[in-house]
Amino acid sequence: xxxxxxxxxxxxxxxxxxxxxxxxxxxxxxxxxxxxxxxxxxxxxxxxxxxxxxxxxxxxxxxxxxxxxxxxxxxxxxxxxxxxxxxxxxxxxxxxxxxxxxxxxxxxxxxxxxxxxx
Amino acid sequence: xxxxxxxxxxxxxxxxxxxxxxxxxxxxxxxxxxxxxxxxxxxxxxxxxxxxxxxxxxxxxxxxxxxxxxxxxxxxxxxxxxxxxxxxxxxxxxxxxxxxxxxxxxx
Numbered sequence: 311x312x313x314x315x316x317x318x319x320x321x322x323x324x325x326x327x328x329x330x331x332x333x334x335x336x337x338x339x340x341x342x343x344x345x346x347x348x349x350x351x352x353x354x355x356x357x358x359x360x361x362x363x364x365x366x367x368x369x370x371x372x373x374x375x376x377x378x379x380x381x382x383x384x385x386x387x388x389x390x391x392x393x394x395x396x397x398x399x400x401x402x403x404x405x406x407x408x409x410x411x412x413x414x415x416x417x418x419x420x421x422x423x424x425x426x427x428x
Numbered sequence: 429x430x431x432x433x434x435x436x437x438x439x440x441x442x443x444x445x446x447x448x449x450x451x452x453x454x455x456x457x458x459x460x461x462x463x464x465x466x467x468x469x470x471x472x473x474x475x476x477x478x479x480x481x482x483x484x485x486x487x488x489x490x491x492x493x494x495x496x497x498x499x500x501x502x503x504x505x506x507x508x509x510x511x512x513x514x515x516x517x518x519x520x521x522x523x524x525x526x527x528x529x530x531x532x533x534x535x
Contacts, residue, residue, distance in 0.1 A: 368522035418471040
C-alpha cells in the first residue's frame with residue numbers, strides 16, 4: 311500500500327539550513343509526485359513546495375527564495391531544503407502524494423516536528 | 429496567488445445535525461478544490477477532491493459542491509467522530525493555497 315514517511319533533525323538552530331526527507335513506498339516517484347505542507351503549533355496548514363512525476367517543481371511564493379526541492383527516484387526519496395531558518399519556521403512538516411490529474415493529496419505521512427531554537 | 433477565504437472559523441453543532449463549511453476563491457478556479465479533515469495529533473485526511481468527488485471510504489454524509497469561486501462541504505447527520513478541523517485546498521496551479529480552517533465542535 312502507499313506510504314510516505316518524513317524524517318528530519320528535530321531541532322535546528324536559527325539561521326541554519328533544514329533538510330527533510332520524504333521516503334515513499336507503494337508507488338514510484340516517476341508516476342506520482344510529492345508536496346510538502348507545514349503546520350505551526352496550533353495553526354493552519356501551509357503548502358510549501360512540490361515536485362511532480364516529470365521532475366518539475368513549484369514553490370510557495372513567500373518562501374520561494376529559501377527553498378529547494380529535489381528527488382532521488384532510485385531511493386524513492388524527496389528532499390526539501392529550507393535555508394535561513396527562523397523561529398517562525400517551527401512547525402510539523404508533512405509530505406503528501408501529489409498528482410497532475412487532480413487526484414492528489416490522497417496519502418499523507420505522519421509528519422515530523424521541527425523546532426527552530428538555539 | 430489565489431486566496432481561499434474559508435468560513436466560519438468555528439461552529440458548534442449537535443449529533444444528527446447538518447452543517448456546511450464554505451470556501452470562496454479570490455478568482456475562478458474551476459473545480460480544482462479538495463477538502464480535508466484533521467483531528468488532533470493526526471495528519472490531514474482527504475475527504476473530497478475535484479470539488480465533488482468523495483475519497484474512497486469516506487462516508488456519504490460528506491458531500492462537496494461548487495465550482496468557479498464558491499465551494500461547500502456539507503456534513504449531514506453529524507456524528508461525534510466528525511468533530512475535527514476542516515480545510516479546503518486549491519491545487520489547480522502554483523502556488524497551492526489552503527483555507528484557514530473550520531473547527532467543528534459539539535454544543
